[in-house]
Amino acid sequence: MKQIILSSLFVALASGAAIAQTCNCTTISGTLTTRTLDNDHCWELDGCVTVPNNVTLTIEDGTKIYPQAGSALVVQRGGVLNVNGTVSNPVIFIPKLIANRAYDAWEGVAIAGRGINNGTSGDIVLDGTCSVTSGGNSNSDNSGSITYMQLHYATYGLQLGSIGTGSTIDNIQVTYSSNNGFSFRGGAVKATHLASYNAKGNDFFISNGYVGKMQYLFGFRKDASANLAAGSSGMVITNNAAGSAATPLTRPVITNYTTLGPLYCNGSASTNFNYGLQVARNAQAGIYNSVIANWKDEGFRIDDVATVTNTDLDLLNYSYNSMESNGSDYGTGASWSTGCTNSSMIDWLTFDVLTSCTEDGNQYAAGISTLGYDNTSICGGSSNPDFSLNTGTTSLNAPSFSPSDLSSGFTTVSYRGAFGSTDWTDTWTDWAPQSTAYCESPMRRGGNDNGLRLSPNPANRMVSASFNLTTAGDVQLDVIDPINGRIYLSIPKQKMERGQQTLHLDVSSLRMGSYIVRVKSAEVMLQQHLMVE
Structure with missing residues (x-):
């Protein structure tokens, strides 16, 4: 028999579905020493909270952290941040009161590692008034572990500067960032299960010599006003701001990326919205098994001559991807005279056995009758939308893990895009943070x-x-x-x-x-x- 029992606190259930906390929070500020933020308390960030060299900050599962206006959590080179959330008890960064939940409520989380980047003298300064400088000479650097974390209403979302492969980045949700949701600038950390929701800038920004592996990335722009006048895209990959040949050259390898642009849930969209995926400023990349849908302009965009040239050198690869309901499937902002086959972008995208640099397995809007996601659930008022793919009805083509880029470090799956028949965002994410009452x-x-x-x-x-x-x-x-x-x-x-x-x-x-x-x-x-x- 069901019983309703009142309690004065969040009750810790046998299943571990809740951690007991009150809202009489402890405030942390300034430069920290090694410590743990336990889940018996809630915590408030005041100003620039800094984890310096040789200091470890550990955050227990289920901990709530309430940033005050203008605050940020920054980790300097040599510092370590361990966020130990779980699927039933994620760690949550969110403004304490509903009335304070809006874009730019606080600055966000920035982690500076000792990995390699292509900045001047090997240094990259991350964005924000709580500035931190990243860079070093070890792409195996360990800056800690972040698992099952929500981060809401920050200006810069989650910034990862020169983070090495010794670090763990997995199951992280960023919502309502007024700039980029996730920024990867240099380094080589592997990143998996990342979700960006209603960022105003780009869901994913990758630059400054990042050479890591990424799988299961999801960007969703439900709100038609979530854009910037300077332009907003699902993912932007550049070598650096100048588009120079500075090394290491940016070259992420990405598989199973899904972006649902503003036209997925809206009949029209601002001209500020651009591309599902933009590769620009002399960037290289390997992009595979991804779904790019419902963007105002091109689904896939190559922006300039230097980047076009990378297709001819077989350093920019784009295979087994599906493009649906974008302004156009693909496009380029430069002449293709230096590109693969010296003919056109479509020749490069369409496999030619006689041409070594052409790509294979790409699928265009004309060949997709059913995308396979639940538009009613995703675009409705549910705070727990279902992003799983209906594998029985989707007309998305099968994936391929045959490219040499995918020979190690990736999980072979049977679907294109971030989701198969299981929605990995279920349970631990919050798609309606503006109405979640804590205090x-x-x-x-x-x-x-x-x-x-x-x-x-x-x-x-x-x-x-x-x-x-x-x-x-x-x-x-x-x-x-x-x-x-x-x-x-x-x-x-x-x-x-x-x-x-x-x-x-x-x-x-x-x-x-x-x-x-x-x-x-x-x-x-x-x-x-x-x-x-």
Whole structure:
């Protein structure tokens, strides 16, 4: 039998689905010594919080970190950051109050490693007022491990400067970055399972001699206003800002990238939106088994003569990729006279057994009748959209892991794009962070009394939520997940009069677990914790 039991805190379930924390947070600032941010507390970042050389900062699974305005977490060369999130208890960086959640709420996380880059004198200064310089001579450098982390509303998202292969970057979500979601500048760290949502700049920016391996990358631009006047793309790869021949030349090897541009969920898009994938400024790359869809201009763009020349040298490769519903499948901003076959971009993209530098297995919009993602779930109001690929209906072609670039360091899968029949973002990500309440109002022991009383308690079917309104107005009741804010049950807004009010809710459909009942009007938001057993 299901029971509803009120609790004063986030309840740690047997399944590990929640970590108990209060909102009386500890503030950290300045230069740190080796320490652990435990999940018994929440933490606030104040100003430029720095992890210096020979210092390790460890963050336990389930820890909530609330950055104050203008703050950042920066790791200097020789410092180590270990973020030990799990699929059931991710580490979350998010402004504490819903009212403060907007683009540019804080600067973000920047990690400077001792890997190799092509900057002047081997140094690259990462973006932000909390500046940090990266670079060294070891692409095996270890700057720590980040797994299962959410990062919301930062100016610069997650910046990785010259991070080496000794580091781990896996299962990270960045949302509402006002610049790039993820930036890789130099280094060779392997990166997997990265999701960028509604960044205003580029979802992925790769430059300054990065030569790492990347698999399962996802960029999603649901919001048609998530763009910059200077231009916004899904992924941009450059050698450096000048487009020079500085070494090491940028050459990531990427497989299983999916980008869903602004036209996936919107009928039109700003001219500020550009390309699903742009390779520019003398960059090289190997791009395979990817899906590029719904961008305003070209799906795949090669920008300049130096980059076009890299196709003839067989240093820029693009095979077994699918392009769907873009302004055009592909395009170039330069003459193809220096490119592979000295003829045209389409000749290079279409395999010719007599020409060594041509590419193989690419699929164009005309050959794709069904992309295979659930548009209703992805573009609807769900806070937990399903990004899995319907392998039974998709007309995407099969992948290939035959290119020599993919001979080691990658997992061979049977699908193109970031997702197969399983959505790896499920459970640990938050696609509606603007409504996830952590510290909005006090929640006290039992059923009384922060102004919201639930009864009976325990209950196995009907629950009554009683509260007092000092002014008449629209009231909405939601039952939400205490970790990620997903709404499980809801009573839509209804007009209620001033005075004592009661709403009734059938909770028999809820599974065992911890929940929050939230009553919201224009004047107040009241919350109480529940657990279904």
